[in-house]
Amino acid sequence: MRYYLNTGTDPAFNLAAEQYLLENASEDCFMLWRNHNTIVVGRNQNTLSQINPEFVEKHNIHVVRRITGGGAVYHDLGNINFTFIKVGGQAKRIDFSAYTRPILDYLNGRSVPAVLDGRNDLIVDGLKISGNAQHIHKNRVLHHGTLLFDVNLEMLATSLLVDPEKYRDKAVQSIRSRVCNIRNYLLDRPNVEQFMDDLGRHMHNAHHAVMTQFNEDDLKQINRLAGERYRQWHWNFGDSPAYNFSKSTRTPGGTIDIRMQVKDGVIQGIRIFGDFFGIDPVSDIEVLLTGCRHDSESIKNILEAVDLERHIKDVTIDHLIHSMF
CATH class of the missing domain: 3.30.930.10 (Bira Bifunctional Protein; Domain 2)
Incomplete structure (x- = not known):
């Protein structure tokens, strides 16, 4: 031996x-x-x-x-x-x-x-x-x-x-x-x-x-x-089995309720619910995040190119990322 x-x-x-x-x-x-x-x-x-x-x-x-x-x-x-x-x-x-x-x-x-x-x-x-x-x-x-x-x-x-x-x-x-x-x-x-x-x-x-x-x-x-x-x-x-994710989080802008389907580590579908306010539809954010890795850095890179305040008032990128993990 x-x-x-x-x-x-x-x-x-x-x-x-x-x-x-x-x-x-x-x-x-x-x-x-x-x-x-x-x-x-x-x-x-x-x-x-x-x-x-x-x-x-x-x-x-x-x-x-x-x-x-x-x-x-x-x-x-x-x-x-x-x-x-x-x-x-x-x-x-x-x-x-x-x-x-x-x-x-x-x-x-x-x-x-x-x-x-x-x-x-x-x-x-x-x-x-x-x-x-x-x-x-x-x-x-x-x-x-x-x-x-x-x-x-x-x-x-x-x-x-x-x-x-x-x-x-x-x-x-x-x-x-x-x-x-x-x-x-x-x-x-x-x-x-x-x-x-x-x-x-x-x-x-x-x-x-x-x-x-x-x-x-x-x-x-x-x-x-x-x-x-x-x-x-x-x-x-x-290289993880497919999974569904759900989490409800209190933020300064209200409750954020995330529902996701993830396969091979990639977001296949996402819905963002809550009692928050916004000018532009939150579905714009959902479209952008579909196909993104369920990874904080990847999500942050996408959200930094968006005026998040217009979609979810008083919620920062860090708030939203926290609600997704």
């Missing part, structure tokens, strides 16, 4: 590195890595319905889609991600127990009473410390999971705080669980880097994992994949 200690914290690169190893590794791999503040959404989710967009924008939180299923998760530098790549064999079904066992053995060896709960979570005292997901590619398996070591739990909760009434779709919804940090259970109170190093040594000693680094060609291919997929709006936001 090859062991990669990936010290980069760019989520696009890290998710691309996983996919690259899945598709190209010549033998089994294990990788430890961290992301700077990021929400990672599942392959089958509607991204906007999983995030708190204003909070995400204010705190410069990255949003990236992964190739595995499951729910949205928050990463920061207090969260450790682990990845197993299994090469060869007949991968015909999802199996979480085989890949979480080495992690459980390590945690239990450090007196952390973690167990596999249900389908894909590791818990301690009923609190979640790890979520896991898998993807099968031909005869290869990618299994990855989080380890909440010393995560900012307030940021985690707020960044994923979503009004469930705004979105109607058939996408996979995240199941929110009560969580806790692993560091609380460790008597020696190591920092995150020390914990990662120790876990790496465990994998080397118990599973013969050989430290390996990406070579120049690996890095070139991973960066190419990151640019072509994981940095693209269409993959991270547009």
Whole structure:
């Protein structure tokens, strides 16, 4: 088994590195890595319905889609991600127990009473410390999971705080669980880097994992994949199941009630209702926004070319955009 200690914290690169190893590794791999503040959404989710967009924008939180299923998760530098790549064999079904066992053995060896709960979570005292997901590619398996070591739990909760009434779709919804940090259970109170190093040594000693680094060609291919997929709006936001959006907002100009149909991240139809006043018909705005990405920057670019005051008195562009997310 090859062991990669990936010290980069760019989520696009890290998710691309996983996919690259899945598709190209010549033998089994294990990788430890961290992301700077990021929400990672599942392959089958509607991204906007999983995030708190204003909070995400204010705190410069990255949003990236992964190739595995499951729910949205928050990463920061207090969260450790682990990845197993299994090469060869007949991968015909999802199996979480085989890949979480080495992690459980390590945690239990450090007196952390973690167990596999249900389908894909590791818990301690009923609190979640790890979520896991898998993807099968031909005869290869990618299994990855989080380890909440010393995560900012307030940021985690707020960044994923979503009004469930705004979105109607058939996408996979995240199941929110009560969580806790692993560091609380460790008597020696190591920092995150020390914990990662120790876990790496465990994998080397118990599973013969050989430290390996990406070579120049690996890095070139991973960066190419990151640019072509994981940095693209269409993959991270547009490649969501179709959904209906509705939201009612109080503004200085009155109530704004937005109803939208969105497909592939693009507004297919929109109606703007409310008790506001205006000289020109609001249907002019609806026509302009039809065909626009459901993305704040794209919407802002369109509205900046319009005298919005003539259509919706005392409502600014920011007010209207806020009512659409």
